[in-house]
Amino acid sequence: MTRYVLIAFLLIVGLFSPAAQGELLSVQISGGTEKIDSFVEKDVLYFSMSQLAELFGDRVTWEEIGLSIAYQSAASKTLFFIDSPFLRMGDSVRNMVYPVIIRNGELYLPAETFMPVLNRIRPEKVSWDAHRKTIRVDSEWYNVTDLAFSPKANGLLIEIFVSGIKDYEIFQSEGNWLNITIPNGTVNRRQLLSRRDKEFLLDMNVLQNSGSAQVSLRLRRKIDKMTHRLQTDPDRIQISLIDSLVTPITTSEMKKVGPDDLIDRIIIDPGHGGSDYGAIGHNGTREKEVVLDIAKRLAKIIRKDKVFSAVLTREKDEHLSLAERTRIANEEKGDIFISIHANASVKRSARGFQVFFLAPAKNDSARAVAQLENATFLAELGSQPDSQYDDLSHILSDMIQTEFQAESADLAAMIERDFRRKVNSTENRGIDQAGFYVLNGVYMPSVLVETAFITNRADEQLLNSKDFREEVALAIYEGLKRFKAKYENK
Numbered sequence: 001m002t003r004y005v006l007i008a009f010l011l012i013v014g015l016f017s018p019a020a021q022g023e024l025l026s027v028q029i030s031g032g033t034e035k036i037d038s039f040v041e042k043d044v045l046y047f048s049m050s051q052l053a054e055l056f057g058d059r060v061t062w063e064e065i066g067l068s069i070a071y072q073s074a075a076s077k078t079l080f081f082i083d084s085p086f087l088r089m090g091d092s093v094r095n096m097v098y099p100v101i102i103r104n105g106e107l108y109l110p111a112e113t114f115m116p117v118l119n120r121i122r123p124e125k126v127s128w129d130a131h132r133k134t135i136r137v138d139s140e141w142y143n144v145t146d147l148a149f150s151p152k153a154n155g156l157l158i159e160i161f162v163s164g165i166k167d168y169e170i171f172q173s174e175g176n177w178l179n180i181t182i183p184n185g186t187v188n189r190r191q192l193l194s195r196r197d198k199e200f201l202l203d204m205n206v207l208q209n210s211g212s213a214q215v216s217l218r219l220r221r222k223i224d225k226m227t228h229r230l231q232t233d234p235d236r237i238q239i240s241l242i243d244s245l246v247t248p249i250t251t252s253e254m255k256k257v258g259p260d261d262l263i264d265r266i267i268i269d270p271g272h273g274g275s276d277y278g279a280i281g282h283n284g285t286r287e288k289e290v291v292l293d294i295a296k297r298l299a300k301i302i303r304k305d306k307v308f309s310a311v312l313t314r315e316k317d318e319h320l321s322l323a324e325r326t327r328i329a330n331e332e333k334g335d336i337f338i339s340i341h342a343n344a345s346v347k348r349s350a351r352g353f354q355v356f357f358l359a360p361a362k363n364d365s366a367r368a369v370a371q372l373e374n375a376t377f378l379a380e381l382g383s384q385p386d387s388q389y390d391d392l393s394h395i396l397s398d399m400i401q402t403e404f405q406a407e408s409a410d411l412a413a414m415i416e417r418d419f420r421r422k423v424n425s426t427e428n429r430g431i432d433q434a435g436f437y438v439l440n441g442v443y444m445p446s447v448l449v450e451t452a453f454i455t456n457r458a459d460e461q462l463l464n465s466k467d468f469r470e471e472v473a474l475a476i477y478e479g480l481k482r483f484k485a486k487y488e489n490k
């Protein structure tokens with residue numbers, strides 16, 4: 001097989017480049033075409049690896065004078081030996097059939113036989129078109145694109161982002177390795193390796209095999225209880241490593257929380273508090289104060305009407321941990337959870353209200369909002385040793401709350417609709433989804449309301465006005481009644 005490719009290659013080279021010297025070879029990269037030096041020697045086409053490395057932003061250096069040359073990319077180092085066809089990557093040695101050549105102080109490599117090696121070194125899909133004498137570097141080619149670790153109160157969530165993948169295999173091996181094989185996977189090694197996080201991993205390997213991709217993670221934590229599945233929107237393999245010390249929620253217990261026949265208890269969560277100021281406006285308005293006032297107004301409306309009862313996660317300016325917020329919600333057996341916030345952006349022109357529900361973010365702006373709101377909780381989780389997570393036994397046995405996703409999306413839409421009707425003083429940014437930690441811990445339909453942008457001058461002024469705060473509270477309340485009317489009779 002290789003021999004036929006080689007013969008075909010030699011024929012092509014023979015036909016199209018009759019031993020020409022100093023030709024240019026095309027490199028298609030980042031949507032453009034670049035030229036690098038090449039030449040044919042003994043019917044083999046060589047190209048300048050030194051120039052290609054420059055295009056990649058990588059480096060070719062002399063390792064020891066006259067002996068070996070190193071090609072250093074972000075993820076790996078490859079050693080070449082002058083006049084030798086062998087190269088070394090880590091512990092493995094490969095044969096390029098033809099020796100490397102040094103000319104004018106530059107490293108030249110045989111195009112046809114080196115390209116499969118380059119394809120493994122570089123994170124992009126690299127292919128060689130012998131016909132057009134073109135190296136194609138395609139960064140959009142992958143279907144295994146990224147990796148993420150999310151610490152949860154009861155364990156660790158690992159996500160491998162894929163596209164168009166139907167199948168995967170997962171197995172454990174000695175030394176706390178977790179191996180995920182993805183048939184027909186083409187993996188963006190650089191991207192995945194960049195997610196190597198010492199907090200969760202002792203070691204990590206990402207392999208591109210000819211028919212599959214393999215991701216191997218050597219975890220810090222013991223793999224105890226594990227669940228995994230293929231999720232969509234975005235496509236990803238979701239692996240939940242669950243702490244066994246957390247008391248499993250039994251079926252009978254589960255019936256006590258979440259919506260029963262009645263939707264009558266609302267948990268209102270004013271974001272931030274105490275040392276966590278939340279976002280701060282240009283005139284010094286503090287998110288933690290504004291949202292507490294709106295939350296209190298909402299509670300007042302609810303208590304006056306007696307359709308629902310209301311519980312606030314905090315009634316004063318105090319710091320609450322993620323665990324405390326979600327414990328209150330679950331222990332108080334809420335039917336709906338509403339976290340109230342004010343948004344922030346480096347773009348001062350950004351303004352308006354927006355209602356979020358819990359699901360993986362689909363766009364950068366939603367992801368940014370979740371990052372903003374998760375920041376304090378992340379710091380909190382990061383500062384605690386593993387053992388302290390075990391106390392948080394209120395969190396349920398699975399990690400991503402998907403049970404009430406449809407209801408939560410519906411609730412978000414209903415609240416947004418009443419915002420649209422009642423709040424005309426600022427923009428309507430609609431509903432969106434993102435991964436908010438605080439929503440993930442509560443076992444009931446839940447939304448996070450970004451009332452307005454504290455970083456926008458006009459919005460900041462609104463947030464400081466009693467009328468706007470009352471309007472916002474009323475809009476949320478109308479949405480709650482709408483939700484009750486729809487779901488209680490089901």
Ligand SMILES: [Zn+2]
Nearest residue numbers: 271278341342
């Ligand atoms: Zn906030």
